[in-house]
Amino acid sequence: MRCLVEVIDTGGLNRAALRLGLSKSIVSRRIAAIEEDLGVQLLTRTTRGIVPTEAGLEFRRRCDRILAEVAEAREVVSGKGSDFSGRLRVAAPQALGERYVVPLLAHLAREYPHLQIDVAFSDRVVDMVGEGFDLAVRIGEPREASLIARKIAPVRAMLVASPAYLDLNGRPATLADLGNHECLVYSGGGDWRFRQGRRWVAVHPSGRLRTDSGKAILHWAAMGLGIGNVPNFLAEEALAAGLLEEVLPDFEQPEYGIYALRPPGAYVPAKVRMLIDALVVEIGTCSPSELTDAAH
Secondary structure (H helix, E strand, O other): OOHHHHHHOOOOOHHHHHHOOOOOOHHHHHHHHHHHHOOOEEEEEEEEEEOOOHHHHHHHHHHHHHHHHHHHHHHHHHOOOOOOOEEEEEEEHHHHHHHHHHHHHHHHHHHHOOOOEEEOOOOOOOOHEEEEEEEEEEEEHHHHHHHEEEEEEEEEEEEEEOOOOOOHHOOOOOOOHHHHHEEEEEEOOOOOOEOOOOOOEOOOOOOOOOHHHHHHHHHHHHOOOOOOOEEEHHHHHHOOOOOOOOEOOOOOOOOOEEEEEEEOOOOHHHHHHHHHHHHHHHHHOOOHHHHHHHOO
16 A cells, blocks of 8 residues: 555655665556555556556555554554654755754654654755655745645745945846846745735746755845845845845735745654754744844
């Protein structure tokens, strides 16, 4: 059942085998055994990978519930709920991850010597299922509907630029003026959205500098290379020091947040639940200035 669920979730035998710690041939044989036992085809191969049949989807849904109950029962009976073990693979943005996730994982490592911790710090959006992550911390609204998200803290974006850049190129007065400026583009994002009266207006940022790092955009903006759109906590210290100036402050942007994301499934391992709860306490109760400290 686990083999079937992983193959469907990851879309391939290789990735499923990697997550399960098995060989591709073993996973393939187990899937074939299930299909032979049921007398029905559960998976089909396409040019894009392996996709489930209608019967495969239905069986996968029921398997998910059964596996969740089995995992929970094993955790309770074996006492693993109070003595974490196994692997915990986490992804987090560089700045916030180093400040908050690292200390929490260090605490886990000390308290639970049988727990294996694997953490990746990157501002890119990781493929949680395909890369085998148990938890990801992200800044911004989750895009994958299949992932289970919990909001840790609210965040708003703001436009910033250096006073030198604005003195040289002029200060935008309207959203339309942004089209005449060099915008620092976040490669993982889309249009910039602003409230104008009772409606939201989208602005497509255009510029020659593009990155997947919020810290890089902040640095470029402070160097006078253009206008950046960054989380408010990331810019607060530079604003206070006079290195940056807020642009178009009267145009509100949508509130988004810092989220803890986990793969789909009814069962949540106790170690993942504990880490999510700890992140809510550590990040969710921080002041904007404390979050700013974490971003540097």
